[in-house]
Ligand SMILES: O=C(O)c1ccc(O)c(O)c1
């Protein structure tokens with residue numbers, strides 16, 4: 263599959279955009295006219311730069327409002343077109359995108375429009391140029407890809423074909439299966455975009471909210487499957503109008519874009535294997551990736567900190583014990599049940615405690631790392647001694663280090679052997695009620711949220727749950743859970759509100775993130791923790807009054823919840839009881855008890871938690 267991307271997807275100058283596309287590994291680009299118009303470089307210089315970078319210039323776009331007009335306007339439009347053909351010759355380009363007329367068309371007649379396309383084809387042919395006609399979803403008379411194809415067929419000119427754009431097809435709810443009926447040689451170009459399911463006018467949706475494949479709501483693997491079956495072999499290009507990508511770092515966006523195409527090609531290959539059988543062959547080649555199953559659990563979570571005292575105290579109060587110190591590094595291992603927390607003091611000068619790494623249990627770490635690398639994940643450089651476990655790790659978009667660890671049937675981890683028992687090893691403070699890490703909640707930089715979702719889905723095989731929004735005193739927090747089907751791994755990604763503008767310590771400290779532990783008896787554990795002096799996040803009385811109104815809890819239970827600062831929720835399966843600790847640095851802990859298969863995260867309680875934490879930061 264030849265890959266391409268429209269320059270409109272990226273921030274920066276045309277020169278910067280071309281460099282980013284080449285760096286990310288694209289075969290070619292679509293030149294967006296606006297990017298060229300504002301460039302100080304001549305068309306010849308842009309052509310030379312693209313050649314030097316090994317990028318083909320696949321499509322010049324857009325040319326607008328051409329067909330369905332009267333004779334006088336047609337003459338003007340042909341004059342405009344010829345100027346662009348001359349420009350394209352300087353660029354060394356031979357394919358121009360023509361959008362269906364959205365403004366100036368006055369004649370709603372297929373024969374007329376097709377004849378005008380034929381005239382344009384004649385003119386284009388003199389310059390060795392071909393025209394790819396695209397139905398915009400909001401076109402005046404042509405807004406449906408099959409209608410555009412009928413006009414192309416009627417025009418019956420070798421230099422006139424169609425451009426398919428998934429946005430215009432899927433946003434209108436047209437059935438993409440119709441793509442298979444289009445003669446492959448008439449599909450001159452293909453653009454892909456995904457989008458979140460929104461209810462708004464289509465033009466605004468298209469111009470502001472498109473995202474890369476895998477970051478929205480559409481089944482683009484099926485869309486691409488229809489295209490592959492049509493016999494098309496040309497470039498598959500990304501055309502994403504997105505307000506965030508326009509401001510984000512262009513190199514990162516280009517890598518995110520490339521990852522989406524690599525992943526989509528694989529998904530499409532899997533889809534076609536399943537529907538057409540393993541012996542089916544198509545002219546377009548789809549590269550595949552090493553297949554990996556979902557991870558089976560969290561292997562560890564690592565917190566980096568210069569001063570580890572407060573963390574140690576907190577973990578001890580939760581019933582964790584220090585199981586050892588690393589033989590050669592200032593690193594401690596704290597465990598309870600299968601929950602492992604590494605406290606890492608390496609290269610942590612002046613660092614307040616923060617979650618730095620997560621380990622996932624996978625079936626085959628080398629294979630999983632190879633997949634991640636093929637998906638353009640950046641490897642984490644590591645120095646290990648000869649007798650140490652070689653661990654595979656890649657960097658997530660929010661810079662969390664993702665370790666791919668060997669899963670074992672009994673949940674043990676071989677690397678723990680490197681931790682000798684410390685001289686001051688404490689016996690666990692009491693009974694072990696925590697069994698494992700239930701979920702981890704990571705704050706995402708606002709401009710990398712979609713990238714993070716795609717990263718965890720494509721590299722780790724986690725699936726996105728429907729996203730939610732949680733009100734907090736400093737903004738609305740968008741939350742997206744990525745999880746395995748069995749819930750063994752649950753990762754909640756939150757977009758922190760843009761800036762904490764209110765004065766106070768919160769504006770300096772990183773947005774808090776947390777690790778939630780699963781426990782079999784949260785009331786007992788909370789009582790133990792109270793006895794050990796744990797500082798709980800204080801929950802206001804108003805919350806408990808509302809709880810009573812919503813759930814009619816037994817008075818004794820309600821009193822216990824309130825006494826212990828426990829929160830409560832219920833779903834169609836069962837009940838959820840949980841509490842939060844105070845925050846150290848940017849880290850806090852949660853302990854949860856899921857009763858009878860409760861499957862959520864206490865979403866109605868999240869605003870209460872955020873408000874309580876906000877109050878604490880105000881008090882300093
Ligand atoms: O929004 C637009 O005008 C526009 C322009 C060119 C395209 O290829 C497209 O899909 C939309």
Ligand SMILES: [Mg+2]
Pocket residue numbers: 396427453501
């Ligand atoms: Mg388009």
